[in-house]
Amino acid sequence: MxxxxxxxxxxxxxxxxxxxxxxxxxxxxxxxxxxxxxxxxxxxxxxxxxxxxxxxxxxxxxxxxxxxxxxxxxxxxxxxxxxxxxxxxxxxxxxxxxxxxxxxxxxxxxxxxxxxxxxxxxxxxxxxxxxxxxxxxxxxxxxxxxxxxxxxxxxxxxxxxxxxxxxxxxxxxxxxxxxxxxxxxxxxxxxxxxxxxxxxxxxxxxxxxxxxxxxxxxxxxxxxxxxxxxxxxxxxxxxxxxxxxxxxxxxxxxxxxxxxxxxxxxxxxxxxxxxxxxxxxxxxxxxxxxxxxxxxxxxxxxxxxxxxxxxxxxxxxxxxxxxxxxxxxxDDMMIIRGVNVFPSQIEAVLLKEGYTPNYQIKLSRVNNNDTFDVFVELPPEQFDDSVKSISAKEASLRDAMRNMLGIGPAIHLVPPKTITRSEGKAVRIIDERKLHD
Amino acid sequence: MAIRQLSVFLENKKGSLSEITNLLAEAKVDLRSMCIAETSNYGIVRIIANDPAKALEILIASGFAAQIRPVTAFAVPDQPGGLAQVLEILEENGINIEYMYALVTTIADKAYAVMRTDDEEKTEAVLAKNNIELLDEKNV
The missing domain is CATH 3.40.50.12780 (ANL, N-terminal domain)
Structure with missing residues (x-):
């Protein structure tokens, strides 16, 4: 039939x-x-x-x-x-x-x-x-x-x-x-x-x-x-x-x-x-x-x-x-691995966790899978000089992001004032994926 | 007894270390020892200097994430197994080492090292009790 x-x-x-x-x-x-x-x-x-x-x-x-x-x-x-x-x-x-x-x-x-x-x-x-x-x-x-x-x-x-x-x-x-x-x-x-x-x-x-x-x-x-x-x-x-x-x-x-x-x-x-x-x-x-x-x-x-x-x-x-x-x-919504993500959600987590909203999101695609990296400036007062303590901060921020967003980005803490600013305004999202025709 | 160590959080990219050494050179800060821990994204540079307070002030004013923290400087017994002996003492007392590096001094014929542990006070007490020579800033 x-x-x-x-x-x-x-x-x-x-x-x-x-x-x-x-x-x-x-x-x-x-x-x-x-x-x-x-x-x-x-x-x-x-x-x-x-x-x-x-x-x-x-x-x-x-x-x-x-x-x-x-x-x-x-x-x-x-x-x-x-x-x-x-x-x-x-x-x-x-x-x-x-x-x-x-x-x-x-x-x-x-x-x-x-x-x-x-x-x-x-x-x-x-x-x-x-x-x-x-x-x-x-x-x-x-x-x-x-x-x-x-x-x-x-x-x-x-x-x-x-x-x-x-x-x-x-x-x-x-x-x-x-x-x-x-x-x-x-x-x-x-x-x-x-x-x-x-x-x-x-x-x-x-x-x-x-x-x-x-x-x-x-x-x-x-x-x-x-x-x-x-x-x-x-x-x-x-x-x-x-x-x-x-x-x-x-x-x-x-x-x-x-x-x-x-x-x-x-x-x-x-x-x-x-x-x-x-x-x-x-x-x-x-x-x-x-x-x-x-x-x-x-x-x-x-x-x-x-x-x-x-x-x-x-x-x-x-x-x-x-x-x-x-x-x-x-608007500035991103779709990452099928999940809707707003930069404002990321900012909310950063402020709640004691960070400044100086961050950059990098999206790419490896083997057909979206990669989701967030670079965050470490406030000077939060610096402690062991790699272990920085990794622990990255892990806890990742968990907080996962709770809010439903997916956990790879967090990279970077020194203050190192996130690229163009014309004084920070570039928040770098999307290297080709999403549209 | 502990000595003060200056640490700075750096981007892992060309020129970021020389930016610091230039700043410190201009301020006439004398560097005695240095060690770098790096990951693919960042580095932590640790410095023993003659005037850490001044160095910190300059670095913070220039926008760096930097801190001063106490570390233990000690003489490594100059014989085979000398360092092993120190580590054994720490282990027996349940002290964990975060990191350790060689300390360059003007004192001849002896090897010195700097370390950060999870309990600086206890470390110093334990080492002193075991007759391991500790250094203070005057000797460095």
């Missing part, structure tokens, strides 16, 4: 006019829901002089205020909740810009719609009931593992909940159980590919046929290499915890941008400086509105990802608008 083409064709191939109508109906309800249940939204809308009845359809979306990541921090932990906790069944979490992480809440309805989105991505990548899906994204607070895991269940695939790490076991399960679809970060996929090659596998003998790779930037050159090494077709997937997780948009076999699940999310492109909406086809910051998420519905959430939208018809038959790969950020 031939694999199905769509997971939910009634939405995925819905005529654009009908999608807009559906979006309008859902938006009107959503705005009323958040105005009545979330004091934050009510206050922001009142401030802007917008009432729920002013929103008559998605053409009125621009009237609503933006939500920024800092708003989530300011309203931590329950301030953005739009449903009673008793109706929530799960949290997921992502990094905040400083100490507090973002906590996203899900009702069962929210989980279902998120998993549907992931199921659509899997089917678009050619997965069906007969397939064996190896999910090698991290499981836990990170949305990667749970999202694709749920999507894979919905499609009816045999799901291997591998989580990340333990490469030897990953490869054993992949080859013994003949995994056909691999879901992980593109850098981990490349690492698995190199390991398989060393073990004597060729693209023909590797059982995989498709890969769904996301959570970090990758280039078309990365895609070409992954497809050649693993003997697969490599699909991009996009998402963020604030909006639900992976599957907000996904690639089809056309590989020409990611279809946004428009029955659940409305995308806008704005000028990041002025906040003004830009017409389709122009490059700007991506903003999402959740149309029917219940517990944690973001309205006009600024993703800080820079990209382009296209309504051009796609040969796959899906009518959902497509977004380009993010081409950069309108």
């Amino acid at each position: 031939e694999n199905r083409k769509y997971y939910q064709p009634e939405f995925e191939t819905m005529p654009v006019e009908d999608i807009k109508k559906l979006q309008s109906e859902k938006l009107i309800k959503q705005v009323k829901h958040v105005y009545e249940n979330v004091p934050f939204y009510r206050a922001r809308m009142d401030e802007k002089g917008v009432k729920p009845e002013d929103i008559k359809g998605i053409e009125d979306l621009y009237k609503l205020p933006f939500v920024e990541k800092s708003d989530l921090r300011d309203n931590y932990p329950y301030g953005m909740l739009a449903k009673p906790l008793a109706d929530c069944v799960r949290i997921q979490s992502t990094s905040g810009t400083t100490g507090k992480r973002v906590i996203a809440y899900y009702t069962q309805y929210d989980i279902d719609l998120w998993e549907d989105c992931c199921a659509r991505a899997l089917v678009a990548a050619g997965a069906d009931k007969e397939d064996v899906v190896q999910v090698s994204y991290g499981y836990g607070l990170f949305t990667g593992g749970p999202g694709l895991n749920g999507g894979s269940h919905k499609v009816g695939c045999l799901t291997l909940p591998m989580s990340s790490g333990n490469t030897e076991r990953q490869l054993q399960f992949m080859t013994d159980l003949k995994a056909t679809v691999l879901c992980c970060t593109p850098s981990y996929a490349a690492y698995l590919g190199e390991s398989l090659k060393e073990m004597g596998y060729t693209p023909e003998t590797i059982p995989l046929k498709a890969g769904i790779f996301g959570a970090e930037p990758w280039t078309s050159e990365n895609r070409r290499q992954l497809e050649a090494t693993l003997g697969i077709k490599a699909y991009d997937i996009y998402g963020l915890t604030e909006i639900s997780g992976p599957g907000v948009s996904f690639e089809c076999a056309e590989q020409g941008g990611m279809h946004i699940n428009e029955d659940h999310f409305v995308a806008e492109i704005i000028n990041p400086e002025t906040g003004e909406p830009l017409p389709e086809g122009e490059k700007g910051e991506l903003v999402f509105t959740c149309l029917d998420k219940e517990a944690f519905p973001m309205l006009r959430y600024r993703t800080r990802d820079i990209c382009v939208l296209s309504r051009k018809p796609c040969s796959c038959g899906r009518t959902f608008i497509r977004m380009s790969k993010p081409m950069g950020r309108s």
Whole structure:
């Protein structure tokens, strides 16, 4: 039997006019829901002089205020909740810009719609009931593992909940159980590919046929290499915890941008400086509105990802608008081994641990793995003249960073005033990775 | 009894050591002994000088991370196994050595060393009790 083409064709191939109508109906309800249940939204809308009845359809979306990541921090932990906790069944979490992480809440309805989105991505990548899906994204607070895991269940695939790490076991399960679809970060996929090659596998003998790779930037050159090494077709997937997780948009076999699940999310492109909406086809910051998420519905959430939208018809038959790969950020967030890291988080740790915020971050890539080094100036009064004591300080700073960031950088303490300053301003980030085309 | 040692935290790169020796030369500080511990990123230079307080002041004023700390200077018994004997005494008394290096002095015919241990006071007491000759700054 031939694999199905769509997971939910009634939405995925819905005529654009009908999608807009559906979006309008859902938006009107959503705005009323958040105005009545979330004091934050009510206050922001009142401030802007917008009432729920002013929103008559998605053409009125621009009237609503933006939500920024800092708003989530300011309203931590329950301030953005739009449903009673008793109706929530799960949290997921992502990094905040400083100490507090973002906590996203899900009702069962929210989980279902998120998993549907992931199921659509899997089917678009050619997965069906007969397939064996190896999910090698991290499981836990990170949305990667749970999202694709749920999507894979919905499609009816045999799901291997591998989580990340333990490469030897990953490869054993992949080859013994003949995994056909691999879901992980593109850098981990490349690492698995190199390991398989060393073990004597060729693209023909590797059982995989498709890969769904996301959570970090990758280039078309990365895609070409992954497809050649693993003997697969490599699909991009996009998402963020604030909006639900992976599957907000996904690639089809056309590989020409990611279809946004428009029955659940409305995308806008704005000028990041002025906040003004830009017409389709122009490059700007991506903003999402959740149309029917219940517990944690973001309205006009600024993703800080820079990209382009296209309504051009796609040969796959899906009518959902497509977004380009993010081409950069309108803030200073870094994505390191799939983890979002803000320089402000690093500064917060340094100040807390008694250091000055004189530091430099160096990112590179060795064997498809991100290296993450932080050089920190040692305050003169903290100097003690043994290598042992300096190594101990480096280790304890690394632990403090790991607690805050979720990944531990290699810390290098350096003498005061040795971190390069250009034109009096410190260069904070040196990124030697090639992340974008 | 202990002598004062000056230490400086340095970048492991060309010219950083001479920057220090130049500063100290200008200030007419006389260096007696020096040892460098290095890693791939940084070095710690340890100096025995005639006027460590002045040297520290100059280095701090120039923005270096530097410190003065007491270290034990002692005469190594001039016979085979002389150093081994000292180390054995320390070990028996549960004293750990952080580092040790040779001390150059103007006293002829004798070998001297400097060390930092995890307990300077106890080190000196133990060595004195075992008739190991200790130096103070006047002898250096």
